Amino acid sequence: MTRKPGYSGLQIGLHWAVAALVLFNYLFGETMEEAFDAVYEEGQLASGLGYQLHVWVGLAVLAMASLRLALRAILGGGPAASSGPALLEKGAGAIHALLYGLMFAVPLLGAAAWYAGIEDAADLHVLAVDGLMILAGLHAAAALFHQFVLKDHRLLRMMRAR
Ligand code: HEM
Ligand code: HEM
Structure with a gap:
């Protein structure tokens, strides 16, 4: 089956929402860190709205990541459908795969820490978040490089629905 290159409006909306x-x-x-310490180190109740927002926003990311993978399987998109140099496309594909992995690992580790009180999961959660931010930064820089230096309209793929 041949698929049109690019992304649907829903895929684009989910990308930017995530x-x-x-x-x-x-x-x-930080509010979540304070709540975690209060509950698991000081034996107190967590207070405030901040930590609850952290949990729900994080779980929304998990749900959206699942939806994105399902849509990708059905609708396609991504570097395989575009035409840059093979090695660069492979690199971009690897970064996208890692970003997908971290979109699942970060909230799942956070949930293991919060709901089961697993200290190691909390440490890994924080480490995975740092990894996610570094990769997302590289990924965003690559998108800007494509758009404004190579001028191949790569960023527009994630802005205009196919
Ligand atoms: C300002 C920040 C960001 C910019 C400018 C940006 C830009 C883009 C662009 C232009 C593409 C399309 C590449 C192509 O297929 O030609 C893309 C794809 C992708 N982005 Fe981002 N992005 C940003 C943030 C993020 C973040 C925070 C994540 C993950 C948490 C992420 C995950 C992904 C993934 C997994 C793909 C591949 C989608 C697929 O093919 O299924 N991006 N991004
Ligand atoms: C995309 C999703 C998420 C991101 C980007 C994220 C990010 C963060 C960040 C930046 C911190 C603070 C780290 C620090 O200041 O040391 C943190 C802490 C924490 N998060 Fe998340 N989080 C996400 C999802 C979740 C979810 C879904 C849960 C629980 C259901 C959760 C539970 C926690 C816990 C328990 C801590 C405290 C860890 C500690 O103090 O060692 N997170 N998170």
Whole structure:
């Protein structure tokens, strides 16, 4: 079956929604750290709205990541459907695969820490978040390089529905 290159409106909407929600949880993660310490180190009850937002925003990322993978399997998209140099396409594909993996690993590790009180999962959650932010930064820089230096309209693929 031949598929049109690019992404559907829903795929594009989910891409940017995940990017915004990940950034939100990254910037406001401290409230969750305080709640985790209160519950598991000081034996107190967690208070405030901040940590609840962290949990729901993070679980929304998990749900959206699942939907994205399902849509990708059905609708396609991604570097395989485009035409850059083979080695660069492989690199981009590997980064996308790692980003997908971390979209699952980060919230799942957070849930294991929060709901089961697993300290090691909390440490891995924080480590995985750092990895996600570094990769997302590289990925965003690559998108800007494609768009403005190579001028191959790569960024537009994630802005205009096919
Ligand atoms: C400002 C930040 C970002 C920019 C400018 C950006 C840009 C793009 C662009 C242009 C593409 C399409 C590449 C192509 O197929 O030609 C893309 C795909 C992708 N992006 Fe981002 N992105 C950003 C943030 C993120 C974040 C935070 C994540 C993950 C949490 C992410 C995950 C992905 C994945 C997995 C794909 C591949 C989609 C697929 O083919 O199924 N991006 N991004
Ligand atoms: C995309 C999703 C998520 C991102 C980007 C994210 C990001 C973060 C960040 C930046 C911190 C603070 C790290 C620090 O200041 O040391 C943190 C801590 C934490 N998060 Fe998340 N989080 C996400 C999802 C979740 C989910 C779904 C849960 C639980 C259901 C969760 C539970 C926790 C816990 C328990 C901590 C405290 C860990 C500790 O103090 O060692 N997170 N998260």
